[in-house]
Amino acid sequence: MSEGEANGAGAPILVVEDLRVAYDTLAGPAMAVDGVSFSLKAGERLGLIGESGSGKTTMAMALLRLIRAPGRIVKGRVLLDGRDILTMSVGELREARLRDIALVPQGAMSSLNPVMLLEEQIADGILAHAPRTPRAELARRIEALLRGVGLDPSVARKYPHQLSGGMKQRAVMAIATSMRPRVIVADEPTSALDVVVQRQVMQTLGRLQGGLGAAVVLIGHDMGLIAQFADVVGVMYAGKLVELAPVEEIIAAPRHPYTRLLIDSLPSIAAKKRLIGIPGLPPRLVDLPPGCSFAARCPYAFARCRTETPSLQSTGGNRSAACHLYPEAQALPPLGAASGEARP
Amino acid sequence: MTALIELVGVAKTYAAGFRQTTTALSDVTLTLSKDVPSTTAIAGESGSGKTTLARIMLGFIAPTRGEVRYRGKNVQRMSGAERRDFRREVQPIFQDPFDVFNPFYRIDHVLEIPVRRYRLAHSRSQAKALIEDALKRVGLRPQDTLGRFPHELSGGQRQRVMVARAVLLRPKLIVADEPVSMVDASLRATILDELRTLNRELGISIVYITHDLTTAYQICDNIVVLYQGHVAEAGSVERVIRDPRHPYTQLLVSSIPLPEAARSWGREEIKAEFAAPRASVGCRFAPRCPHALDVCWSELPPRFALEPDRLAACHLFRDLPLAPSADLAASFAPAEIPSPREAGRGLG
Numbered sequence: 001m002s003e004g005e006a007n008g009a010g011a012p013i014l015v016v017e018d019l020r021v022a023y024d025t026l027a028g029p030a031m032a033v034d035g036v037s038f039s040l041k042a043g044e045r046l047g048l049i050g051e052s053g054s055g056k057t058t059m060a061m062a063l064l065r066l067i068r069a070p071g072r073i074v075k076g077r078v079l080l081d082g083r084d085i086l087t088m089s090v091g092e093l094r095e096a097r098l099r100d101i102a103l104v105p106q107g108a109m110s111s112l113n114p115v116m117l118l119e120e121q122i123a124d125g126i127l128a129h130a131p132r133t134p135r136a137e138l139a140r141r142i143e144a145l146l147r148g149v150g151l152d153p154s155v156a157r158k159y160p161h162q163l164s165g166g167m168k169q170r171a172v173m174a175i176a177t178s179m180r181p182r183v184i185v186a187d188e189p190t191s192a193l194d195v196v197v198q199r200q201v202m203q204t205l206g207r208l209q210g211g212l213g214a215a216v217v218l219i220g221h222d223m224g225l226i227a228q229f230a231d232v233v234g235v236m237y238a239g240k241l242v243e244l245a246p247v248e249e250i251i252a253a254p255r256h257p258y259t260r261l262l263i264d265s266l267p268s269i270a271a272k273k274r275l276i277g278i279p280g281l282p283p284r285l286v287d288l289p290p291g292c293s294f295a296a297r298c299p300y301a302f303a304r305c306r307t308e309t310p311s312l313q314s315t316g317g318n319r320s321a322a323c324h325l326y327p328e329a330q331a332l333p334p335l336g337a338a339s340g341e342a343r344p
Numbered sequence: 345m346t347a348l349i350e351l352v353g354v355a356k357t358y359a360a361g362f363r364q365t366t367t368a369l370s371d372v373t374l375t376l377s378k379d380v381p382s383t384t385a386i387a388g389e390s391g392s393g394k395t396t397l398a399r400i401m402l403g404f405i406a407p408t409r410g411e412v413r414y415r416g417k418n419v420q421r422m423s424g425a426e427r428r429d430f431r432r433e434v435q436p437i438f439q440d441p442f443d444v445f446n447p448f449y450r451i452d453h454v455l456e457i458p459v460r461r462y463r464l465a466h467s468r469s470q471a472k473a474l475i476e477d478a479l480k481r482v483g484l485r486p487q488d489t490l491g492r493f494p495h496e497l498s499g500g501q502r503q504r505v506m507v508a509r510a511v512l513l514r515p516k517l518i519v520a521d522e523p524v525s526m527v528d529a530s531l532r533a534t535i536l537d538e539l540r541t542l543n544r545e546l547g548i549s550i551v552y553i554t555h556d557l558t559t560a561y562q563i564c565d566n567i568v569v570l571y572q573g574h575v576a577e578a579g580s581v582e583r584v585i586r587d588p589r590h591p592y593t594q595l596l597v598s599s600i601p602l603p604e605a606a607r608s609w610g611r612e613e614i615k616a617e618f619a620a621p622r623a624s625v626g627c628r629f630a631p632r633c634p635h636a637l638d639v640c641w642s643e644l645p646p647r648f649a650l651e652p653d654r655l656a657a658c659h660l661f662r663d664l665p666l667a668p669s670a671d672l673a674a675s676f677a678p679a680e681i682p683s684p685r686e687a688g689r690g691l692g
Contacts, residue, residue, distance in 0.1 A: 197389065
């Protein structure tokens with residue numbers, strides 16, 4: 001995934017290199033995104049999963065350079081087709097947002113302006129990029145966009161409060177795709193929706209993405225949802241990417257202990273079992289303990305984990321994990337056998 | 345069976361504009377036993393009437409038709425003392441663990457109020473012991489929780505404090521309305537497991553309102569699936585969730601995003617609720633139903649008994665006998681025989 005700088009087919013459209021975002025607090029900087037790197041080709045779907053506080057929303061905001069004080073981007077590059085979003089001029093950035101990279105924000109309910117008609121809100125973005133768009137053409141595009149997300153064109157003349165949650169989420173997707181972006185960043189687009197509506201919205205997002213040939217970064221905390229949508233899954237913990245792998249492989253055989261516990265904590269309808277969450281809480285991002293941030297909650301942890309921070313390393317194929325079990329281990333050992341095991 | 349709480353032909357309609365009404369909930373009869381602690385899920389999407397049902401059960405709103413009886417007394421016509429007991433024994437847990445706290449008070453406040461109001465303790469030290477026991481039961485460490493302000497706790501911790509507050513009062517019934525939908529997936533499991541433990545160890549009946557069928561399956565024995573205020577399917581979770589028969593339940597179950605590489609969602613899109621006209625008479629699900637018959641558009645389907653522990657309101661099963669009773673609980677899985685200790689407590 002990360003190689004292939006050559007132009008043409010297969011070249012990544014989005015490359016993130018060593019991205020670091022900090023929030024300045026009274027107790028010192030909290031590294032919400034701490035050295036994350038990945039790349040994405042056109043048409044690819046990356047799912048970023050993590051608990052609250054893992055830095056996943058900060059990650060989404062940083063991809064569009066939407067970080068505001070007290071947050072700041074400390075370091076790194078976000079290359080969109082070779083151009084670094086983080087060093088663009090303000091004018092270039094305005095051009096790039098929506099046209100090249102668009103955001104489907106968390107909570108469509110609060111992302112729409114309650115006193116503007118939907119058509120005005122869709123037109124807003126289009127007119128910011130193409131102020132001279134004729135009225136008739138604008139109306140045509142708005143109608144096509146609404147149809148594209150499965151809404152009736154009459155919705156254009158409605159206010160947000162007249163729509164259901166699923167309809168509002170679709171309206172937000174119509175705005176996000178209005179300039180045919182090449183990268184769509186969707187931050188928990190279905191977090192407040194019912195399962196059936198969630199499925200419809202995700203399928204609509206998938207269809208839009210297919211039509212545009214865009215790359216998608218889907219941010220979420222629901223492994224089930226990510227598994228249904230993404231091609232590649234990245235697992236975030238305490239600001240770091242701790243595992244990155246194709247979806248089938250990560251579900252079948254997670255490499256990082258955190259990923260394993262995350263998958264095991266999900267209820268299923270295959271059999272009744274005792275529900276087991278992940279013990280403990282994520283660490284506070286200011287004054288992180290030395291070593292691996294997950295060590296305190298990890299059933300596999302050994303001495304080295306508490307002193308040395310593991311970095312993301314290949315674990316075979318196109319998979320990688322940030323865990324000291326590798327490269328010695330071929331796969332994650334069964335849970336019972338591992339606990340308390342002293343390793344070199 | 346002695347009833348703890350009975351919903352008898354409960355319906356709720358709201359006025360929606362001039363001379364129009366919206367049916368939020370239609371004809372629900374449900375009896376929960378006093379002797380056997382039960383776990384019942386009420387499931388459906390938004391607008392299904394599940395929260396209306398919860399609020400009626402809690403006595404927050406009055407039903408338009410029918411009545412709710414708690415220990416035989418109509419909840420809407422209780423005397424002051426009866427209402428106090430009802431309020432103590434039937435405890436709500438709400439969806440949003442952020443809205444239910446007053447940000448200016450420490451966590452202790454929300455736990456001390458019930459102790460004081462119901463005079464649960466004779467001394468300060470006894471009150472402290474009660475509060476600490478309740479916190480430990482939900483997996484919180486009192487020394488890390490008490491003395492803190494709500495914003496210092498995570499969403500999951502705050503929701504556990506609300507469970508602890510309910511436990512403090514040793515209720516007979518907890519009505520939990522989407523208690524974990526705003527909590528991280530990794531913490532949901534723990535909180536739900538605690539609810540199930542309360543049911544087993546303290547004999548508290550649980551009514552779990554949710555749109556998430558996987559968690560309903562894990563913690564409940566029986567389930568009622570609502571669609572636009574009408575009961576679609578009801579019965580044991582083994583029947584309804586493992587082998588759904590009503591087309592709506594089938595849609596719900598197939599929409600569960602499972603963490604499996606073999607994608608169950610498929611690629612074809614399903615009909616959206618707003619893309620379909622709203623049926624006025626007949627089955628509410630007909631406009632979205634892949635199997636709709638002519639009769640579905642004109643007649644409300646009665647409830648058919650598919651098995652002794654499952655009913656479905658769907659014309660597809662018109663050759664089967666009708667459900668034996670209006671009481672949904674008559675189509676639930678037979679309760680496990682309680683251990684002598686629990687039975688003794690229930691009767692006492």
